[in-house]
């Protein structure tokens with residue numbers, strides 16, 4: 001059967017490579033025509049399709065927004081004449097971006113005049129969902145106008161529900177037992193485990209893609225599922241590569257360059273997926289930066305030698321000996337000061353966190369001491385409050401007197417005992433006094449309570465900070481470092497943390513095991529300043545937006 005298929009292919013399938021890049025904004029990120037040619041040649045070779053670079057390659061540097069591209073027209077002419085029926089392109093949107101050309105491609109594909117369009121993302125067949133192709137051609141907006149609202153909404157709904165609206169990649173199947181539009185994607189009982197095995201072996205770090213491809217074809221006889229006349233062939237090297245870089249396998253899918261969450265069962269975990277990308281090296285997908293969430297980047301720490309900011313990097317490496325995977329993060333100076341060659345070396349994250357931990361140990365109060373200190377401060381606060389309560393009571397009496405005076409004034413005016421001018425002048429005076437008094441009452445409460453709250457917060461902070469740092473999310477660790485020290489400098493692999501007044505006092509108290517001097521100072525320190533010692537709980541952001 002496969003021999004038969006092969007003969008049919010070479011007899012009727014003329015292959016055409018089409019590459020396009022315009023100078024338009026939207027094409028800026030697109031590979032150059034040379035790179036597209038290199039990738040498409042590899043793709044054709046992987047699919048067993050011979051290419052004659054002199055005859056089978058069409059390239060043009062034009063926008064595809066308007067119809068009338070010469071090489072596109074040439075491609076259509078060759079398809080219509082039956083000379084070519086397989087098109088290889090880097091991505092589907094290289095072929096068309098306008099209604100007319102896109103519609104032409106879809107029609108030729110549906111009629112079977114184009115038998116396959118092979119791209120680095122996937123292969124499109126005559127049996128494919130038309131709407132899906134339209135979406136990927138970037139012509140969904142225009143195309144959808146011509147479709148019934150029902151279809152348009154159903155595709156949107158599908159995506160919103162996490163249902164991939166296209167052909168399931170290998171290891172999964174479109175559930176054909178349901179009616180069109182309601183088809184979900186299920187694990188392929190025949191292939192799921194074998195495809196998962198590709199991941200398992202890759203994760204050992206001991207295999208390359210060509211080695212896995214050999215195993216999959218020669219030993220496991222892994223074939224693509226059969227859909228009508230298509231499929232049922234041994235997987236290509238490109239398919240293996242597509243599996244190992246496919247977002248689908250970690251539970252996402254990609255439409256028109258955008259990632260959507262998928263409701264299908266993931267084959268691998270996020271961690272496994274990104275570890276494989278790391279192992280694939282340059283062949284793998286770049287791990288989205290957002291995911292790392294380094295704790296101490298930005299301008300938090302500065303280099304002591306050149307003053308530039310400290311940044312972080314993450315590396316993955318597989319041991320050549322036993323395939324185990326090592327991952328590590330390190331911090332280093334960005335070294336961007338012009339005319340200066342900074343000589344600072346990198347510091348591993350573990351080392352840096354160790355130094356921070358040592359500092360936190362130096363300001364950690366034993367629980368008994370922290371509780372005792374809070375009690376002392378509360379008592380002092382109570383005494384102070386009692387003294388001030390009298391003052392407050394007096395203030396409140398004045399407020400009431402003011403209220404009464406205002407009422408009486410109105411009364412006088414109503415009985416015509418004073419005239420308008422007198423009334424207005426006197427009332428303004430009383431209202432002014434009233435609001436001054438109200439402000440004083442408010443400030444009274446705020447001042448005394450905030451003072452107590454802040455001190456309590458600070459002592460609690462010194463009790464839990466070390467623990468919280470050890471178990472915190474990157475955002476929490478960052479917060480803690482920001483609270484404990486300003487002017488953070490990294491030089492010769494040593495982080496200098498300059499504690500503020502309160503923490504310097506705590507440090508001294510911990511060192512000497514003498515707590516009373518600390519209490520004496522606290523009252524003054526917190527009287528006026530607004531330093532907060534509150535650690536907010538922050539969830540780590542995960543994969544909010546991937547590549």
Ligand SMILES: [Zn+2]
Nearest residue numbers: 303306333342
């Ligand atoms: Zn530097």
